[in-house]
Amino acid sequence: MSTIQTQGTEEVHPDVALVNRARQGDVAAFEKLVRQYDRQIFRIAQHITQNREDAEDVVQDAFLKAYEKLDQFQGNSKFYTWLVRIAVNESLMRLRKRRTGKMVSIDEDVETEEGSMPRDLADWSPDPEAQYGQSEMGDILRKTIQGLPPGFRVVFVLRDVDGLSTEETAESLGLSIPAVKSRLLRARLQLRERLSRYFRKNGKDGAK
Amino acid sequence: MTCSEFLAQLDDLIDNDVTAALRTDLEEHLRGCEHCVITLNTTRKTIEIYRKHELYPLPNDMRDRLQKAILARCKKC
Numbered sequence: 001m002s003t004i005q006t007q008g009t010e011e012v013h014p015d016v017a018l019v020n021r022a023r024q025g026d027v028a029a030f031e032k033l034v035r036q037y038d039r040q041i042f043r044i045a046q047h048i049t050q051n052r053e054d055a056e057d058v059v060q061d062a063f064l065k066a067y068e069k070l071d072q073f074q075g076n077s078k079f080y081t082w083l084v085r086i087a088v089n090e091s092l093m094r095l096r097k098r099r100t101g102k103m104v105s106i107d108e109d110v111e112t113e114e115g116s117m118p119r120d121l122a123d124w125s126p127d128p129e130a131q132y133g134q135s136e137m138g139d140i141l142r143k144t145i146q147g148l149p150p151g152f153r154v155v156f157v158l159r160d161v162d163g164l165s166t167e168e169t170a171e172s173l174g175l176s177i178p179a180v181k182s183r184l185l186r187a188r189l190q191l192r193e194r195l196s197r198y199f200r201k202n203g204k205d206g207a208k
Numbered sequence: 209m210t211c212s213e214f215l216a217q218l219d220d221l222i223d224n225d226v227t228a229a230l231r232t233d234l235e236e237h238l239r240g241c242e243h244c245v246i247t248l249n250t251t252r253k254t255i256e257i258y259r260k261h262e263l264y265p266l267p268n269d270m271r272d273r274l275q276k277a278i279l280a281r282c283k284k285c
Contacts, residue, residue: 027282034275039266042274046264055264056274063278068285121243124250129257142263160255185219192247192254199250 015079023070034063037080040162041087047157048091048150051098058094062087077171081164084172088154095150119193128199144194148187155180156187209237214244222252 015036021029038059045058065086066073073082129137145153158169159180170180214237220226221234238245266274 027279030282031275031279034278038271038274042266043262043264056270059274060278060281064281064285067278067282121246123246124253128253138261138263141258141261145258145263156258161258181219185215188219188222188251188254189215189247191258192251195254195257196250199253 013078016075019070019073019075019079022067030067033079033083037083038063040080041083044084044087044154044157044162045091045094047145047153048088049094049098050146051094054091054094054098058087058090062090065090078168081168081172084158084162084164085174088173122196122200124196124199125201128195131199140195140198144191147194148190152183152187152190155183156191159184160188209233211237211241211244214238214241215247218248218251221248222255 015033018029018033022033041062042055042059045055045062046052049055049058062083066083069086073079125131132140145156148156154173155169155175158164158172159166164172166177166180166184169175169184170177173180175183214234217226217230217234221231226234238248
């Protein structure tokens with residue numbers, strides 16, 4: 001029977017060793033970090049830029065920037081949180097380039113009526129996903145989340161899809177903890193409200 | 209507890225970040241409010257569905273291409 005042995009009181013995240021090796025020029029160690037996180041970074045970049053080409057560029061540029069700046073990584077936060085912050089900034093930069101003249105920011109607080117109080121109170125069918133095929137479901141979910149303001153979208157993705165903590169999300173986005181909490185609640189409620197049109201008990205009737 | 213007060217605690221309830229006393233109050237509200245039961249359940253389901261479906265998968269060929277490009281650029285640093 002195996003036993004779990006604790007070594008010391010400080011638990012060191014496995015990424016720290018890889019970062020240290022990469023800092024000394026070990027590209028293979030950095031490659032492991034790339035393989036570990038490229039999917040998540042691509043997902044975040046897609047959610048922010050909503051453009052596949054931009055998202056591909058963000059993945060490349062974010063990892064390269066991280067590699068160049070490894071010396072600046074303090075180790076107070078997780079490597080992934082630090083990497084996400086770089087990727088979010090790169091994504092916003094791409095978005096600004098595409099929408100010249102348009103303000104693009106995730107730290108502006110969007111006041112919307114929607115989401116403060118649920119309006120659609122119909123219950124969902126017991127297995128709402130069964131009503132749609134896999135690809136139709138993907139379309140519904142993408143369309144629904146794309147309708148949210150970018151600042152809500154990215155908080156939802158980091159907290160609920162990626163599983164970052166409130167503190168890590170705040171750090172990645174340069175937001176306060178209350179701002180993250182308020183956006184998360186509104187994002188969750190708005191998504192719920194919008195999905196209700198597709199998933200309510202009466203089936204697809206309301207989805208038009 | 210009103211529905212607005214319940215809603216203000218919804219995220220903490222979903223994230224299991226409430227004290228035992230508050231949980232008792234929230235559960236008490238749920239016993240008498242079908243609307244908040246629906247809001248809670250469908251919000252939970254919303255999160256579950258988004259977690260389950262990868263909306264932007266990174267295909268293997270594109271992944272390989274990106275990884276090669278990143279490492280080639282790192283080696284030039």
